[in-house]
Amino acid sequence: MHFTVRISAYVRPCVNQTFGMVMESVMNKTPLSKGSMMPESEGLATIQTAPSAANVCAVVVAYFPDEGFEARLQTILPQVERLVIVDNTPDAISLSPDMIAAWGEHLHCIANHANRGVAAALNQGLEYALQIGCKWLLTLDQDTRCYPDMVATLLQVHKACKLKAAVIGGNYFDSHNHQLKVPVGGEAEYLEQITVITSGSLIDAGVARELGNFREDYFIDQVDHEFCLRVRAYDYSVVISCKPVMDHSVGGLGGARLPLLGILPNHPPLRKYYIARNTVVTVAKYWRRESGWCLRRSVRLLLGLLLMATLEKQRIAKVRAFAAGFMDGMRRRMGPCCREWLYRS
Numbered sequence: 001m002h003f004t005v006r007i008s009a010y011v012r013p014c015v016n017q018t019f020g021m022v023m024e025s026v027m028n029k030t031p032l033s034k035g036s037m038m039p040e041s042e043g044l045a046t047i048q049t050a051p052s053a054a055n056v057c058a059v060v061v062a063y064f065p066d067e068g069f070e071a072r073l074q075t076i077l078p079q080v081e082r083l084v085i086v087d088n089t090p091d092a093i094s095l096s097p098d099m100i101a102a103w104g105e106h107l108h109c110i111a112n113h114a115n116r117g118v119a120a121a122l123n124q125g126l127e128y129a130l131q132i133g134c135k136w137l138l139t140l141d142q143d144t145r146c147y148p149d150m151v152a153t154l155l156q157v158h159k160a161c162k163l164k165a166a167v168i169g170g171n172y173f174d175s176h177n178h179q180l181k182v183p184v185g186g187e188a189e190y191l192e193q194i195t196v197i198t199s200g201s202l203i204d205a206g207v208a209r210e211l212g213n214f215r216e217d218y219f220i221d222q223v224d225h226e227f228c229l230r231v232r233a234y235d236y237s238v239v240i241s242c243k244p245v246m247d248h249s250v251g252g253l254g255g256a257r258l259p260l261l262g263i264l265p266n267h268p269p270l271r272k273y274y275i276a277r278n279t280v281v282t283v284a285k286y287w288r289r290e291s292g293w294c295l296r297r298s299v300r301l302l303l304g305l306l307l308m309a310t311l312e313k314q315r316i317a318k319v320r321a322f323a324a325g326f327m328d329g330m331r332r333r334m335g336p337c338c339r340e341w342l343y344r345s
Helices: 002-029 069-079 097-107 118-131 150-161 203-208 224-231 269-285 291-311 315-331
Strands: 054-063 081-089 107-111 135-140 163-172 190-193 199-205 237-248
Touching: 054 069, 054 107, 054 118, 069 081, 069 097, 069 150, 069 199, 081 097, 081 118, 107 118, 118 135, 118 203, 118 224, 135 203, 150 163, 150 199, 150 237, 199 203, 224 237, 224 269, 269 291, 269 315, 291 315
Parallel strands: 054 081, 054 135, 081 107, 163 237
Antiparallel strands: 135 199, 163 199, 190 237
16 A cells, blocks of 8 residues: 555656656747747736626527527527627528527627637627626537526526636536536535536636637637636636536547447547647646646547547548647647648548
8 A cells, every 4th residue: 555655656746747848848849829928827907797697698609500509599598698609600691580580689690601710709709798798708519408597507606606716617418428527416516627618618708808818729629728727827716517507518429439438529630630739739838837637638639549540430531630730739830720631531
């Protein structure tokens, strides 16, 4: 027993030191892109306003949504002051005229007529929320099925929370793996987290603005994790509700099934590119402050590569995309992917 403890106490610092040396090498050899440097935590001047149904604006980013999209919106609309749809679908509008007419000013649509990326769309929703006087932003994916008490649950978490929370994530039921993100049980209404996913997150809009909004150079993937890490760097907290508030699945169907892990997320090659690239950039930026999270994320990334190369379909294309994303992350080549062959994969 004592031998095991001593070994663990010795190995963990060695692993962290090695990880730190690798990250230091990456940081020294590859300068950060303009605007990506983060000052040390100094605190913000923003005075937080308690959320209420009257000051919450929900934003949904749409990109070729399915036929059930409008039906899912009907559940969240009565729960918030305003719902804004930021439509990234090229040359199309995802909402029917009847839907827009039925909800009037309560529903607002921003049609980009092009895919501007998730982060840019979230920033458009954030700007709209601030313009109409909403203090909190509820971010949602287009395929998320919200529960009727979603907003009420998140508001209760904020009321009960003893931390200075700027991001309140929602617990969710993963319909692919048939399990909750965090277990339900006990008296706790929330748990502190390092990061939470975009969908189902109630975000202090003023804090988000003062932190510099969502990083648009990420385009898609890891936008939520980077934002949460930035929030924590400025001494705010990230929490998640213990009560589930939605049905949500990460990735598409068709992933490999493994014992204990369930069904793994299945992403096309282009998404593999963004996941690899943006993870490298995020880890390189935050490893000093969040070394444990960054180490776990790096291990997860490498494990994903191994499983991708052995169990998933389109293995060669995905491994190539992963390698391209990894290299672009090392070189800080950000923004929309410029490798045309990936769009044909």
